[in-house]
Amino acid sequence: MPRATREYGREAEHLWGVSLRRQLAEQVWLALRFGFDADVYYRYRLYLLGDLRDAVLFIPTPTNVALRHRVRGVLGYDVSIGDKRQFAERCCEEGLPTAPIVAEFDGGDVRWGPSAEGGVERLPARDLFSKPADDLGGAGAARWVWDGAGYVGEDGERLAAADLVAHLQTLSQGQPHVLQPRLVNVPDLDALSPGTLATVRVITAKGPGSDPEHVGSFLRMAMKDQPVDNFDQGGLAAPVDAETGRLGPAIRKDLRFAARDYDRHPTTGHAIVGARVPQWEEVLALALEAHRTLTDVSVVGWDVAVTTSGVVLVEANTAPDARFQQTGLRPLGTTAYARVYLDVLDAG
Incomplete structure (x- = not known):
């Protein structure tokens, strides 16, 4: 029996009643017909399709990457919003609400932002949040909780303001970082992402000379003790109904859990x-x-937060991962996502 079927098939059989024999037969058919591998089969629960031929509507990750490269060959590549520093500047220029930057760190140097208290080179006495300025996926992000005497990090160690600045200067020798005020969920979302900002990933697509369209959205929620809500870091993601804003069952990206629906938050029970x-x-x-x-x-994935200070843009992902098809199990081939890419290629 193939390794993937041994690792993931029994969970699918237990939860959905699909026999291992059938799973194996379907994987062989999909590999021969569409070149799909076991990752695609188990990630998108293709064993639940009424007609296996509909699997072609799902876009595998390699195909998605190839599409992006082809489109960038036509349009070029806009880096102005992928970097969190430039993103914040552009939002301010256009009057779009976003998290202000307290300071930027690059190559050991510090550039202070207008939100630094009093415009001077010292940190505000409040919770802060740091993250790499030019990376995706939430890796390297950290909360800094102000306790009245200093900033307490993920490891429980308290740093004075000067020590926190020095720490981020050191990190920036390898990768630029930004420091921002820590945003806080509105109470309705706090029970779904305890202690960690929950963001809505909104995917939009814009063809040549046309207005952007909504492709799909999902709410990202942290599990216990996570500093970020990112899907890549083990968080939950639940599809958002475009008409009502209501959530469907959440899922996790890890293939070991891909067959499971989470109707309630595993940590809070909400x-x-x-x-x-x-x-x-x-x-x-x-x-x-x-x-x-x-x-x-x-195509852009926008991270939007509903905070106690209002609705704000957190960041933008100009290379959204096709694996968000897991949320709601809605294939991208039925959305504006694929159509816009094809329109761009036709126009080029």
């Missing part, structure tokens, strides 16, 4: 299914406006 993203209409409108004004990149 219901996920049926919960509504607060101010959903504003969240969607902000993502579409950002795509309209900030970039001509065809």
Whole structure:
């Protein structure tokens, strides 16, 4: 029996009643017909399809990467919003709400932002958040909780302001970092992502000379003690209904858990299914406006937060991973995602 079927097949059989024999037969058929591997089969639960031929509507990761490279060959590559420093500047220029930058760190140097308290080179006495300026996936992000005497990091160690600055200067020798105020969820979202900012990933697509369209959205939620909500870092993701803003069952990216639905948050027990993203209409409108004004990149994943200070843009991903098809199990071939890419290639 293939390794993938041994590792993931029994869970699918247990939860969905699909025999291992059938799983094996379907994987062979999909490999011969479409070149799909076991990752695609188990990640998108293709064993639940009524007609296996519909699997062709899902876009595997290698195909998605190839599409992006082809489109970039036509349009070029806009790096102005992928870097978190430039993203914040562009948002400010266009009047779009975003998290301010307290300081930027690059090659050991510090550049202080306008949100530094009093405009002087010292840190504000409040919770802060640092992250790599030019990376994706949430790796390297850290919370810094102000306790009245200093900033407490993920390891529980308290740093004075000067020590935190020195720490980030050292990190920036290998990779630039930004330091921002720590954003806080509105209460309705805090039970779904305890202690960690939950963001809505809104995917939008824009063809040549056209307005951006909504492709799909999902709410990202952290598990216990995670500093970030990122899907790549083990967090949960639940699809958002475009009409109502209500959530479907959450899933995890790890293939070991890909067959499971999470109707409730494993840490808090709070219901996920049926919960509504607060101010959903504003969240969607902000993502579409950002795509309209900030970039001509065809497909963008916008991270939008509903915070105690309002709805804000957190960052933009100009290379969204096709594996978000896991959320809601909606194939990209049925959305504007594939159509826009094809329109760009036809126009080029």
